[in-house]
Amino acid sequence: MFQATPLNERNRRIERLVRALFGLMTVVLVVPVLIIFAVLSYNGLPAISLEFLTAAPADQGRAGGIFPAILGTIWLVAVALLASVPLGVAAAIYLSEYAPDNWLTRLINLAIINLAGVPSIVHALFGVGAFVVFAGMGKSILAAGLTLAIMTLPVVIVATKESLQAVPQAFRVACWNMGATRWQTIGKVVLPNSISGILTGVILVVSRTAGETAPIMFTGAVAFLPFLPQSVLDPTMAMAYHLFYISTAATGVPDEIRYGTALVLITMVLLMNGASIAFRARLRGRKKW
């Protein structure tokens, strides 16, 4: 019925061209992550063995395994989460459930944005100044964990706030009408309905925390430790810092061990991240409201 005019033809050709161009740009961006994982796997898999994962490094990292580094990363993540999750969830509850629309709330939001934008090395300087030197914690799991906690606090706050706000207002109103206080409403209705979303955010924070190097290198991570950390006041080895050390400062470390360490680190981080993404996708499909 309608004949395409030459102008239409031209427009359609431009559209196809643009689509192909932008599609190609997207592919160029996402392909590296696949290539990286493939190359790290290809070069690193030969190093991975039960012994590699459970033994201590020997000969300045030229042989042996990475167990103390894995354990150290778990320590650091645990301390960081213990500090950042309660604080971040409290902050998110305030912003989502209590905060009036005023200058203070705007200032808090601005502070969160800036906290997320502060370079990791500046967080490291803060950690040195505040925790290692001023609070006298020395280079320790505690100092490094707290530095990581402050760095990842914005992620906890933003993720929690989003899942709290996803709970329909009608749920709260219904609860208030029954005579419940604000906190009863939050504790019995809002939090139970958003807990999976909060967990998704927490998993994401674990992944982010495990990969950080700069904030821990002066606050708690050391290249080698003759013993496993006994308390949070001990320094520790950590995966990210270990990878940095064996690929720069240490000499004569076999490529296999370097790639193997990088592969273990990136697998830990991507698995966590993937779990968070999958969890979120399932939640979205299950929402009843």
Place this chain on the structure above:
Amino acid sequence: MGATHDLDHRGRAWYVDKLVQVVVFAGGISAIVFILGIFFFIFLEGIGFLLGPFQFSDFFGSIAWRPTSREPTYGALALIAGTASVTGLAMVVSVPFSLGAAIFIGEFASGRTRETLKVLIELLAAVPSVVWGFIGLSIMNPLIIRIFDVPVGLGVLNSGIILGLMAAPIMTTIAEDALKAVPTSYREAAEAMGASKWQVIWKVVLPAGKNGLMAAVLLGVGRGFGETMAVLMATGHAINIPTSVFDSVAAITATIAAELGESPVGSDHYRALFTLGILLFLITFVINLAADLAVRGVRGKK
């Protein structure tokens, strides 16, 4: 008497409620406390340098960063040039691709393709910076040496590409959000006038979302600016004003990371590194503020 007592509902629940309100308020203002705390502590450690050996013209005008020589000089110009050159190249590489990807994901792709691409972009953002640095050292370095036949593959090019890939996810995500925020009615109106999809994007969506796109680019710059480990490992870390993309440079962040461990607490060198930290903090603060204002500009107009 009894009546007033009955009207007073302040039971246990009431007090718990008030207590919680105080606790979450404390959590809420913690972000402000930490930002001020960060500024306070890096200033506290850096003030001794600012009041002592610091000279504005030397710091910003000299390339001689020799904090450990017998007569130490603290010229940060080469470090600033290092950061600027690496971030600049990263943006040249990354901005077109990120905005292109945002347009493709937001306007062209749909369903499964769109979800897959978004997940891959998210995974790209998850790669730790020390792994990027490792890739720069172990994969990109030999590759650049072979392709361009240069003696060293660590430098502006290497770290620029890596930083570009690192900054791309945040730019793509924020830019896509900005495109999504453009009301559907705008598109429908343009389509009803007979505009093709590309005309809609070019003449309607992009102009309407331009503040958000600007914010995306600013946040990308901030990300590149503050990156530490990848830049430390992939630039070759040599203090130098770059004249070609193959030159090694030293970035501000990387210098702090490389030297803090060997400078005694409280020394001039240590304080000078904290002064670099103050500089970084102030610049990223301004960038984030600008990005926030750009986004708010959009909201204000609606």
